[in-house]
Amino acid sequence: MESKNIRLNYDSGNIISPEIHKIGILAIGSHLENHGPALPIDTDAKIASYLALEASNRTGAKFLGIIYAATEHPYIKHGIHIKPIELVDKHLKPILKCAKRSLKIQKVLIVNGHGGNTKIKKYLPTIAEETGIKIKLNNRIVEIEGPHAGSGELSIGLILGITDPKRLRECENIREYPEIGMIGLKEARERDKKIDESAKQLENEGINADPILGKSLLEEALEDIIKDIKLLLDD
Numbered sequence: 108m109e110s111k112n113i114r115l116n117y118d119s120g121n122i123i124s125p126e127i128h129k130i131g132i133l134a135i136g137s138h139l140e141n142h143g144p145a146l147p148i149d150t151d152a153k154i155a156s157y158l159a160l161e162a163s164n165r166t167g168a169k170f171l172g173i174i175y176a177a178t179e180h181p182y183i184k185h186g187i188h189i190k191p192i193e194l195v196d197k198h199l200k201p202i203l204k205c206a207k208r209s210l211k212i213q214k215v216l217i218v219n220g221h222g223g224n225t226k227i228k229k230y231l232p233t234i235a236e237e238t239g240i241k242i243k244l245n246n247r248i249v250e251i252e253g254p255h256a257g258s259g260e261l262s263i264g265l266i267l268g269i270t271d272p273k274r275l276r277e278c279e280n281i282r283e284y285p286e287i288g289m290i291g292l293k294e295a296r297e298r299d300k301k302i303d304e305s306a307k308q309l310e311n312e313g314i315n316a317d318p319i320l321g322k323s324l325l326e327e328a329l330e331d332i333i334k335d336i337k338l339l340l341d342d
C-alpha cells in the first residue's frame with residue numbers, strides 16, 4: 108500500500124547529491140558461463156554485482172540488482188546465453204520500466220561484467236525512447252580484465268572471495284577447460300581476431316592470480332563507473 112504523505116529524507120546518508128536518488132545502477136553479467144576450475148560459472152554476474160553495489164554505496168545511487176540473463180556470439184561455446192533481442196525485450200526493458208514506476212528512477216547506468224553483453228549497446232537509444240529513461244552502459248571491467256577466466260578474473264576473484272586457490276594449478280589443463288583464455292575454442296578464435304589475440308596473450312603469459320592486480324582492476328573500473336554516474340547526474 109503506497110502512502111503519499113511521507114516526506115522522505117532525500118539528503119540523508121553518504122550521497123553525492125539528493126538528486127542521486129533518480130539514478131539507478133543495474134548489473135548485467137552472466138550466471139551460466141564456464142570459467143575454468145577455480146572460478147564459478149556466475150563469475151561475470153558476481154563481478155558486475157560487486158561493482159554496481161560498491162558504486163551505489165560510494166555515490167548513493169540506487170542499486171537495482173542484476174539481470175538474470177546474458178548474450179553471446181553463438182560461436183563462443185562456453186556457456187548458456189540468449190539472443191540480444193530477447194535479453195533486451197524480456198529482461199532489460201521490463202526491469203527498467205519497473206524501476207521507473209516503483210522507484211521514480213529517471214536515469215540508469217548498466218554495469219556490464221561479460222564481454223558478450225557489449226552487443227546490447229546498439230539497442231540503448233530505442234530502449235531510452237520507449238521507457239523515457241536516460242541509459243548509459245559501462246564496460247570498463249570487461250575492457251581491462253584481459254583474457255576470459257585468465258589472470259585478471261582469477262585475481263579479481265581472489266579479492267571477491269570467489270576464486271578457489273586450491274584449484275589454480277588445474278587451470279593449466281586447457282584440454283579439460285578450453286574456455287580459459289578461449290584458448291581451446293577453435294571456432295571463436297577463427298571468427299574473432301580479438302579473441303585469438305587474447306588467447307595468444309594467455310598462452311604467452313600464463314596464469315598469475317594476484318590479489319594486488321585484482322584490487323587495482325576493481326578500483327580502476329569503479330573509478331570509471333563513478334565518473335559515468337556523475338556524468339548522468341549532470342546530464
Ligand SMILES: Nc1nc(O)c(N)c(N[C@@H]2O[C@H](COP(=O)(O)O)[C@@H](O)[C@H]2O)n1
Binds near residue numbers: 221250256305
Ligand atoms: N571479443 C570478445 N567477444 C566476446 O563475445 C567475449 N565474451 C569476449 N570476452 C573477453 O574475454 C574476457 C572476459 O570475458 P567475460 O567477461 O568472461 O565474458 C574479456 O577480455 C572479454 O572482452 N571478448
Ligand SMILES: [Fe+2]
Binds near residue numbers: 150220260
Ligand atoms: Fe568472465
